[in-house]
Amino acid sequence: MQWLEYLPLIAKGALSTVELALVALVLALSLGLITALAKLSGKPWLILPAQCYTTLIRGIPDLALMLLIFYTIQIGVNQFTDKLSLGRFEIDPFVAGVMTLGFIYGAYFAETFRGAFLAIDRGQAEAANAYGLSSRQTFQKVLLPQLVRFALPGISNNWQVLVKATALVSIIGLSDLVMAAQEAGRSTHNTLMFMVLAGAVYFCLSGFSSLLLYWIKNRSAGWVREAEL
Amino acid sequence: MIDLFQTYWQSFLWTDGQQWSGVIVTLMLLIVSTIGGFTLSIPLALGRVSSSRSLSAVIWLYTYTFRTTPLYVQLLIIYSGLYSLAFIQDTPVLNSFFRDAYCCTLFAFVLNECAYMTEILVGSIRASSRGEVEAGRAFGLSATVLNLKVILPSALRRALPAYSNEVIFMLHGTTLAFTATVPDILKVARDVNAETYATFTTYGLASLLYLMISFCIIVSFNRAENRWLKYLKPRKAKQAIDHSVPLIKEGSLV
Numbered sequence: 208m209q210w211l212e213y214l215p216l217i218a219k220g221a222l223s224t225v226e227l228a229l230v231a232l233v234l235a236l237s238l239g240l241i242t243a244l245a246k247l248s249g250k251p252w253l254i255l256p257a258q259c260y261t262t263l264i265r266g267i268p269d270l271a272l273m274l275l276i277f278y279t280i281q282i283g284v285n286q287f288t289d290k291l292s293l294g295r296f297e298i299d300p301f302v303a304g305v306m307t308l309g310f311i312y313g314a315y316f317a318e319t320f321r322g323a324f325l326a327i328d329r330g331q332a333e334a335a336n337a338y339g340l341s342s343r344q345t346f347q348k349v350l351l352p353q354l355v356r357f358a359l360p361g362i363s364n365n366w367q368v369l370v371k372a373t374a375l376v377s378i379i380g381l382s383d384l385v386m387a388a389q390e391a392g393r394s395t396h397n398t399l400m401f402m403v404l405a406g407a408v409y410f411c412l413s414g415f416s417s418l419l420l421y422w423i424k425n426r427s428a429g430w431v432r433e434a435e436l
Numbered sequence: 437m438i439d440l441f442q443t444y445w446q447s448f449l450w451t452d453g454q455q456w457s458g459v460i461v462t463l464m465l466l467i468v469s470t471i472g473g474f475t476l477s478i479p480l481a482l483g484r485v486s487s488s489r490s491l492s493a494v495i496w497l498y499t500y501t502f503r504t505t506p507l508y509v510q511l512l513i514i515y516s517g518l519y520s521l522a523f524i525q526d527t528p529v530l531n532s533f534f535r536d537a538y539c540c541t542l543f544a545f546v547l548n549e550c551a552y553m554t555e556i557l558v559g560s561i562r563a564s565s566r567g568e569v570e571a572g573r574a575f576g577l578s579a580t581v582l583n584l585k586v587i588l589p590s591a592l593r594r595a596l597p598a599y600s601n602e603v604i605f606m607l608h609g610t611t612l613a614f615t616a617t618v619p620d621i622l623k624v625a626r627d628v629n630a631e632t633y634a635t636f637t638t639y640g641l642a643s644l645l646y647l648m649i650s651f652c653i654i655v656s657f658n659r660a661e662n663r664w665l666k667y668l669k670p671r672k673a674k675q676a677i678d679h680s681v682p683l684i685k686e687g688s689l690v
Binding site for chain 1: 504510520625647
């Protein structure tokens with residue numbers, strides 16, 4: 208049972224995949240919310256960059272973007288440090304991976320949030336206004352709680368796609384689950400088994416997040432009476 | 437940038453001198469995997485909505501597995517994993533199939549794409565109007581005719597917007613082909629980058645090419661939707677009134 212020795216390596220890889228996905232999710236959610244607000248602001252100088260961001264990012268494959276952003280950031284930093292004649296500064300691959308994934312998926316989340324904002328009944332904001340709530344209060348107490356409900360299906364989809372996209376970071380040299388499985392496979396000459404194992408981990412991750420998202424959905428929208436079919 | 441483009445434009449677009457490369461390979465991967473996945477998805481979707489519980493469960497397991505694991509892992513299993521199995525090395529046909537990078541990549545892409553397309557079509561078939569199917573049965577249509585002439589035509593139309601998303605995602609997925617040494621756009625960009633160190637220009641150029649392909653896909657799907665989903669569009673108010681006025685005048689509604 209030589210392959211048992213490699214299980215801790217796989218577990219470590221799986222942990223780093225989850226960590227990467229979660230941190231990237233937080234970044235993407237905030238970026239998406241800001242972009243959605245910019246798109247709905249009605250000010251052309253905010254709408255234009257937001258529109259360019261979502262269109263460009265969603266039109267280009269994530270792997271191509273990852274290579275573009277990852278290598279360009281490193282070269283930019285190198286040029287910067289050379290100019291100031293500082294020592295060489297290597298960007299931490301984890302930070303670079305999180306930033307790249309967050310930046311890419313922010314564009315997808317922006318569209319989800321935009322759709323959710325548009326789905327909220329206009330009367331809600333009007334009623335809040337009529338009650339004398341400030342625009343900040345309206346956003347925090349009235350719009351945001353309902354936003355969660357409308358955005359949740361889109362967020363669930365994007366999250367599942369994001370988890371799968373983290374498999375790409377091994378191509379830019381980050382040690383995640385796929386890279387751990389590849390290393391273990393190379394040392395034991397049994398790539399197939401370790402790759403299937405990695406696939407099974409993704410499978411379980413996805414099943415687990417579906418359950419969790421189902422629970423969140425029931426908490427955030429349990430009071431909504433859906434049409435009976 | 438212009439120098440780089442002048443030297444390498446042929447490899448970016450169709451050939452690097454020895455073999456096909458760049459845009460044409462990406463398009464080939466995209467078209468074969470989409471059409472292959474689409475063709476296989478029709479019988480699978482019909483099986484998944486059929487009344488046979490076990491058939492439906494088996495197909496669900498297939499689509500669920502392929503939709504929850506990353507395409508990269510699937511490609512690695514098929515390209516570098518399966519070849520280590522003894523029976524594949526011993527069977528001449530399988531041996532040559534799994535040694536060929538193109539065959540492995542296309543096999544993985546078709547399997548993956550088919551899983552997504554099956555679920556899209558299943559959702560669309562389940563949204564069939566109850567009355568339509570009932571009317572078909574009342575006319576005495578056999579199950580085959582009912583599927584071919586009533587359920588599928590309308591289900592495929594309804595699935596069109598979802599298909600356009602799926603094809604774009606498949607385009608994004610084709611970038612993984614370079615990990616199996618297939619010379620698509622991204623592989624060319626990587627090679628050019630290794631030769632010239634013009635990182636931003638090479639990857640930027642590749643991104644631009646992908647962006648253009650994406651736009652072409654979006655435009656053609658918009659056209660297809662205009663043609664096949666025209667009946668779902670809201671009619672212009674004036675036209676609707678013009679059509680309904682004579683009816684009311686004739687008193688046929690009352």
